[in-house]
Amino acid sequence: MKVGRAAKALLPTEPVYDSVGSQPQGRDPVAAFVALGANLGDAAHTVRAALVALSQVPGVQRVRGSSLYRTAPVDSTGPDYINAVAEVVTTLGAPSLLAALQAIENGAGRERPYRNAPRTLDLDLLLYGSARIDSFALTLPHPRMGSRAFVLVPLAEIAPQCVSAAQLQAVADQAIEMLP
Numbered sequence: 434m435k436v437g438r439a440a441k442a443l444l445p446t447e448p449v450y451d452s453v454g455s456q457p458q459g460r461d462p463v464a465a466f467v468a469l470g471a472n473l474g475d476a477a478h479t480v481r482a483a484l485v486a487l488s489q490v491p492g493v494q495r496v497r498g499s500s501l502y503r504t505a506p507v508d509s510t511g512p513d514y515i516n517a518v519a520e521v522v523t524t525l526g527a528p529s530l531l532a533a534l535q536a537i538e539n540g541a542g543r544e545r546p547y548r549n550a551p552r553t554l555d556l557d558l559l560l561y562g563s564a565r566i567d568s569f570a571l572t573l574p575h576p577r578m579g580s581r582a583f584v585l586v587p588l589a590e591i592a593p594q595c596v597s598a599a600q601l602q603a604v605a606d607q608a609i610e611m612l613p
């Protein structure tokens with residue numbers, strides 16, 4: 434299907450998912466941002482369910498999701514993606530949060546036949562406070578976030594301070610459409 438250019442008017446964000454499983458883990462809460470993507474199965478349902486699952490992770494205090502967006506595959510194949518970004522306030526450390534994201538991916542039937550394969554659910558950690566990490570298992574900030582409208586547009590919706598106008602302009606040719 435055809436989708437329009439990067440959304441110019443960014444709407445105020447809304448969904449807030451209350452945590453039922455938060456528990457302190459001995460550190461101050463940190464605001465992290467997670468990218469959600471799916472292009473196999475009922476992708477919109479899977480992304481919404483992932484937002485709820487995130488809010489139920491022990492150590493997650495609050496999840497605030499962006500709108501859902503339909504996006505054309507970037508360096509990938511298959512149907513259009515459904516993408517979103519969530520702010521996650523958590524006392525988990527970054528590696529523990531990544532492990533929780535991977536558990537939710539696996540619960541949604543994620544398979545990894547080859548790099549950038551179509552997927553039932555992808556949860557990437559974009560930012561964890563101001564942390565800079567470059568380890569085998571975790572790179573922060575996410576190294577490809579700045580070149581992708583499917584990340585920058587929903588991130589700008591819920592955290593405009595994290596995205597510059599120049600960054601949005603640089604991805605304005607990538608097809609993305611906010612879902613009603």
Ligand code: A4P
Pocket residue numbers: 469470471504505506507508509514516531545547548549550555556557558559569570571572573574575576577583
């Ligand atoms: N890893 C390192 N840093 C991170 C991080 N910040 N967040 C490691 C998450 N994982 C991180 O990830 C591979 C390994 O990256 C993990 O073992 C983890 O330790 P993966 O999720 O198994 O594989 P992947 O999803 O194929 O790789 P990645 O890096 O998430 O892919 P990309 O580059 O994010 O691209 N087009 C549209 N329209 N929408 C999309 O959502 N997504 C991709 C995936 C391509 N094209 C897309 C979309």
Ligand code: MG
Pocket residue numbers: 555556557
């Ligand atoms: Mg991933």
